[in-house]
Amino acid sequence: MRVCRAAAALGLAVAAWAQPVKPTPGAELFDFVWNRINDNHWDPAYLESIGWNAVRDELRPKAAAASEAEARAIVREMIGRLKQSHFALISFDLAEILARDPDAGGAGSVGIEGVIADGAAFVLHVEPGSPAEKAGVKRGWEIVSVRGRQLAPGLARLAKERGSRPAGLMEAAFLRNRLSGHVGQAIPFRFLDASGRPVARSLQAAPERGVFAGVGLMPPAPLWFESRRVAPDAGYVRFNLFLDPARIMPQFADAVRGCLKDCAGMIIDIRGNSGGLGVLAMGFAGWFIDKPDQQLGVMHRRALPLKFVVNPRPEIFERKLAILMDGASVSTAEIFAGGMQDLKRARIFGTRSAGAALPSMVEQLPNGDLLQYAVANYVSASGRTLEGTGVTPDAVVRHTRQSLRQGRDLVLDAALDWIHASPTDSRR
Amino acid sequence: MLLPRTLAASLLAAACVLPAQDGGKTPDGPAILDRYIEVTGGRAAYEKVKTEVQHGTFEMKAMGLKAKMTGYRAKDKSYIVIDIPGVGKIEQGTLGDIAWELSAMAGPRLKTGAERAATIREMALDKDLHWREVFTRTQVKGVQTVDGEECDEIELTPKEGAPEIRYYSRKTGYLRKVSMVLNSPMGDIPSETLMSGYSATDGVLSPRVLTTTMAGQVMAVSIERVIYNENLAEKNFELPPDIKALADRKPAGSK
Secondary structure (H helix, E strand, O other): HHHHHHHHHHHHHHHHHOOOOOOHHHHHHHHHHHHHHHOOOOOOHHHOOOHHHHHHHHHHHHHHHHHHHHHHHHHHHHHHOOOOOOOOOEEEHHHHHHHHOOOOOEEEEEEEEEEEEOOOEEEEEOOOOHHHHHHOOOOEEEEEEOOOOHHHHHHHHHHHHHHHOOOHHHHHHHHHHHHHHOOEEEEEEEOOOOOOEEEEEEEEEEEEOOOOEOOOEEEEEEEOEEEEEEOEEEEEEEEEEOOOOOHHHHHHHHHHHOOOOOEEEEEEOOOOOOOOOOOHHHHHHHOOOOOOOOEEEEOOOOOOOEEEEOOOOOOOOOOEEEEEEEOOOOOOOHHHHHHHOOOOOEEEEEEEOOOOOOOOOEEOOOOOEEEEEOOOEEEEEEOOOOOOOOOOOOOOEEEEOHHHHHOOOOHHHHHHHHHHHOOOOOOO | OOOHHHHHHHHHHHOOOOOOOOOOOOHHHHHHHHHHHHHOOOHHHHHHOOEEEEEEEEEEEOEEEEEEEEEEEOOOOOEEEEEEEEOOEEEEEEEOOOEEEEEEEEEEEEHHHHHHHHHHHHHHHOOOOHHHHHEEEEEEEEEEEEEEEEEEEEEEEEEEOOOOOEEEEEOOEEEEEEEEEEEEEEEEEEEEEEEEEEEEOEEEEEEEEEEEEEOOOEEEEEEEEEEEOOOOOOHHHOHHHHHHHHHHHOOOOOO
């Protein structure tokens, strides 16, 4: 018994002696971010070239001795030394703003797609047959509050964070979260209609449109696809994700084939498209490019570079192609648009894309902040790095408060004007 | 996008059952390849095989993907399809000197150059038996251990395309590993396939478990059933309409 106690005491002593010194919160934050980037950056040689280890040696002691707020600034300085986009530390308070409204959280939708113009949120699309349409909500109405919460403070905070950059992913996520809810939940909205008069509506969230699609471990998400003529000689296609090819590709093929004979142009609307399977960009491009061995770009990962090569289809749509894009066009949507632009096969309308063309990760840190870091680099056909910089449209077109209130979609209008300007000319 | 190549690699491995030798000293290449034929059934058994049907599963565990896989082979033609939930069908085939791929994601394409040659080579029903017509050079590189088993390492150089390295068990003569670089439009992609679970159908042994590592992804093919000499209709090998349209546009065999 005595031996056992002695052994136990010795064990405790050894355990106590072996207990590592717990790092300070600042050091913990610093180590987490440094290691994530060190372990996942696509180009270890680049990290070596900028002295990534020396950066740690220089800044870690400062972070270890700093307050949480100061440590955050030091970590941001470390990230800044990368001189690369799409690495970001998103502070906890901003993360809270971006998080889903605690009263929401379901997969329900009222059928409103929002857009930000002149610092305010507006209705851009009202889904046919949705609760919003049934309640008479119109394009161009300003969305003032949802569930009694004003949108303006959140939008102002986001605007401060992004500085001079155009609204993009964070704003899109903010709006999507605020506009969604549990299926069956009655969500109170306050709008200003086209003439600026206050309008209150209680909209009951319905299941999101589309069918749930996913791949492997990827959580399923609602996927929808629509196609129609927006002018007698202009086809229009819009979808929200590059997923479920067995479902979406035949629909896309039908839309293109339906336009082969009599369309002066086609419009592919990937505004708000959240991306998906990268390979699908090649599949879509094949309907518009007849020359073999054309590349949309190259994705560089640690393992090896992968070229995104277009497979021309037996039938090709050879006339004008417009792609509509915005700051919430992400990933595969950017790969597709950027590649088609580089190959001079499409003219891009709208605003700059999100610059999130890569499998960049967003991970929650021990202190609640969010870390975004890219794990690959995508270079378009012309040698542009899309990550962080995004795709800049050939024709930058922004919504305005006035145009939205008039019920107009200026981006779509610009694409149609271009198609009709010289309909027999297939060049960009 | 890599799935068809992976599948091709795995099937290659399944079919790539070539010969070897016995004993302690280093054998020459032809002896190793010929031994493989002998230990997996013998020339007479191989010569009886006129058609082949394979049923199995394809899996990428890390991504949560699993799919049924079916393949058909006859002289000068082949067809294989996997249908992955959420991804759709990926089909690949050969017909004479045409090698093709049709992906629900990336669309249809005719293979050209070294990729075309490799696919036709890999998918040929009798390529194991007639390896001398497939490879112009064999070179024994040494001895390596694969999964704890001592193997002869042999480099095989085809008429067209990059060499591949194979590892044959010194003890059993079975093919245990193939390392190669797959030529594809997406780039030259190194791959490594491990073979195990040898089982016999009509006196011919073949590996039933093939695990391919490529571009950091691990893909497993499990062959559950092999049927030889079933009467296969020509329809099994017909070119899909999109592929036929591309082939009609392009002179057959053009590179």
